Amino acid sequence: MKRKDLDIQWAKAVKERARYRCEIEGCNRAGMHAHHVIKRRYKSERWNIDNGVCLCFEHHQDAETHPTKYKSIMQEIKEKRKSTVKFPYEVY
Numbered sequence: 001m002k003r004k005d006l007d008i009q010w011a012k013a014v015k016e017r018a019r020y021r022c023e024i025e026g027c028n029r030a031g032m033h034a035h036h037v038i039k040r041r042y043k044s045e046r047w048n049i050d051n052g053v054c055l056c057f058e059h060h061q062d063a064e065t066h067p068t069k070y071k072s073i074m075q076e077i078k079e080k081r082k083s084t085v086k087f088p089y090e091v092y
Contacts, residue, residue, distance in 0.1 A: 010047045018054030023077045029056035037074045
């Protein structure tokens with residue numbers, strides 16, 4: 001599979017996991033983008049779905065421009081995902 005195809009599949013998986021909604025609390029804008037928390041130039045994280053966040057265009061641009069500002073926000077999103085995992089069956 002080519003790198004571009006893998007990028008497309010990664011972005012689709014990130015958006016699907018977030019149900020095509022911006023993961024910033026209270027945001028309801030349209031136009032979703034998949035954002036790499038750790039820059040994609042780091043090959044070991046490039047296609048790791050846990051390294052992706054679904055953001056609207058405005059939040060994505062802001063995250064790219066001000067990565068330090070978003071560091072704690074990204075951590076909150078990651079923690080929220082852990083606490084809201086739903087299993088389709090009982091886990092014993």
